[in-house]
Amino acid sequence: MKICVGVFFGGKSTEHEISCISANQALHAINAEKYDVLPIYISRDNEFYIGDELFDLANYADILKDPGAHLSKVTLYKDGNTVKVRPVKGLFKKEIQIDVAFPIVHGTNVEDGSLAGYLQMLDLPYTSCDVLGGALGQDKAAMKDIFKAQEIPMVDYFVIYNADFEENYSDYFAKAKExxxxxxxxxxxxxxxIGIEVIKTQKEFKxxxxxxxxxxxxxxxxRMIKDLMxxxxSLIGGSEEVRCSAIEEVTNGFLDFDKKYQPGGAKGSKKLGNKAGVKNAASKGMASTIRKVPADLSDEKRNEIQQIAIKAFRALNSFGCVRIxxxxxxxxxxxxxxxxxxxxxSLAFYLWKEEGVSFDEECDILIRNALNRYARRSRKTYAFDTNILDNYKKK
Ligand SMILES: Nc1ncnc2c1ncn2[C@@H]1O[C@H](COP(=O)(O)OP(=O)(O)O)[C@@H](O)[C@H]1O
Ligand SMILES: [Mg+2]
Known part of the structure; x- marks a missing residue:
């Protein structure tokens, strides 16, 4: 029997649609001769759905409007040593066992450790960061504080809390001026x-x-870097071993959401030019990102970036495929x-391709790493027999 890979995507996040696009790419990249692939769509209401229509992105505009009209609602449960997908509502009636989860979710309520926690509770191996890694990766303030503790180079920063912004305004303003x-x-x-603001002058601060x-x-x-490259x-691995991809240069990172993801949205943006190696639109999900792979960097700079990236990966408890x-x-x-x-x-597949790792190989590595982590963790002791409760028995 083949290993069944559940690809989880969507969720209650502003990046819901981007996740659908990224996941769809992976659904077609995972080697179907080796694995059974089951797309599991999480609606914006956090309902779980399955259905063959999920294999074709052309169906998604309609699915998102009314998932129940196109798909079967399911729930997941643990059954002995296995995890099963049980149909709740819709055409699909058979239970399916899944062996490994492949989350391709972006943003709050999913990528931030929430989905990892759910999968961890189900005791299902999964390809992405665990709760801590996901949470630290989502919260820019926590992430930066960890980086700072590990002496990872960052631009000068500080954190403002809504709760005391008025009360401590003068302290915050002093930090900004500094x-x-x-x-x-x-x-x-x-x-x-989303929500990023450039503050040009003191007058605009408040x-x-x-x-x-x-x-x-x-x-x-x-601090805003004025002349920016x-x-x-991307890195793939876990606590034991990690590998670095090629490095890309992107020219229009600071675009608003519409310009970044709507096809044709970056028409007014500065381009890198038509030099060899300039790739446009690695995927529709990044329709307007202009990237150059590999970036023009000296060996020394490339090495420096790789070393910092590995340190950052470890510091944040990362696992799976990340991009730094x-x-x-x-x-x-x-x-x-x-x-x-x-x-x-897009699981940064275009950076791995440059290293000679195809997208299906990348998915394969991520699945194998997930199964290995699960096996390693299973060997650790999480429970031991005690007889404490015997003392509470009625004599
Ligand atoms: N300190 C900075 N100086 C100049 N530009 C920045 C700075 N921080 C962010 N940006 C620009 O804003 C973009 C988005 O910021 P980032 O921190 O990556 O947040 P997001 O999570 O929204 O991608 C970056 O890709 C970069 O173009
Ligand atoms: Mg960014």
């Missing part, structure tokens, strides 16, 4: 440039931070670690 304007303010828990605090309870404020690297994004200040040539994406768009 770093110097322009600044960038980011809601701690969002992605895809208004822009208040705007940012509409999105989150915490906002990260940092953005480079990203860097900023290079072109004025000083200094490299700064910006953030981790614990389940990157």
């Amino acid at each position: 770093i110097g304007f322009p600044l960038i303010a980011k809601p701690a828990n969002l992605g895809s440039s 208004e822009k931070i208040s705007e940012c605090l509409r999105y989150d309870f915490k906002v990260v404020v940092e 953005e480079v990203n690297i 994004d860097f900023m290079i200040d072109k004025e000083t040539d200094k490299v700064y670690c910006n953030e981790i994406n614990t389940i990157p768009g």
Whole structure:
């Protein structure tokens, strides 16, 4: 019998649709001769669905409007040593056993450790970060504090809390002036440039931070790099072993959500030019990201980025396939670690392809790593027999 891989995607997140696109790419990349592939769609209401229509992205516009009209609702449960998908409502009537979960979810309520916690409770092996890794990867303030403790280079930053913004305004403002304007303010828990504000002058500080605090309870404020080169690297592995991909340069990282993901959205953006190696649109999900793979970097810089990335990967308790994004200040040539994406768009397959790892091989490695982690963890002791409760028995 083949191993059954449940590909989980969607969820109650602003990046719901991007996750559908990323997942669909993987559904077709996972080697069907080796694995049974079961798409498990999580609706915006956190309902779980299965159905053959999920294999074709052309159906998704209709599915998202009314999942119940197209798919069968399911629930997952543990049955002895196995995990089963049980139909609850809809055409599908048979139970299916799944052996490993392949989460391809982005953003809050899913990628932030929530889905990992659910899978962990089900005792199902899964390909992505565990609860801690997912949570640290989602919260920019927690992530940066961990990076700082590990002396990973970052631009100067501080965190503003909604709860005491008014009360401690003068302290916050003093910190901002100390770093110097322009600044960038980011809601701690969002992605895809949602809610990010550029604060050009002192005069704008209060208004822009208040705007940012509409999105989150915490906002990260940092020095804005004026002459910026953005480079990203993917890593695959876990606590024991990790491997680095090629490095890409992206030119339009700071686009708003619409421009980033709507086809044709980046028409006005600066392009890298038509140099060889410039790739447009690695996927529709990144329709407007202009990327150059590999980035033009000296061996020394590439090595520096790889070493920082490995340190960051470990510091954040990462697992699976992640992408770590860097900023290079072109004025000083200094490299700064910006953030981790614990389940990157398109699973960064285009960076692995450059290293000679095809997308189906990448998926295969992730599945094998998940099964190995599960086996390793099973060998650790999580329970031991005691007779404490015997003392409470009625004599
Ligand atoms: N300190 C900074 N200086 C200059 N540009 C920045 C800075 N921080 C972020 N940006 C720009 O904003 C984009 C989005 O910020 P990022 O921290 O990656 O958040 P997100 O989670 O929304 O991707 C980056 O890709 C980069 O283009
Ligand atoms: Mg980013």
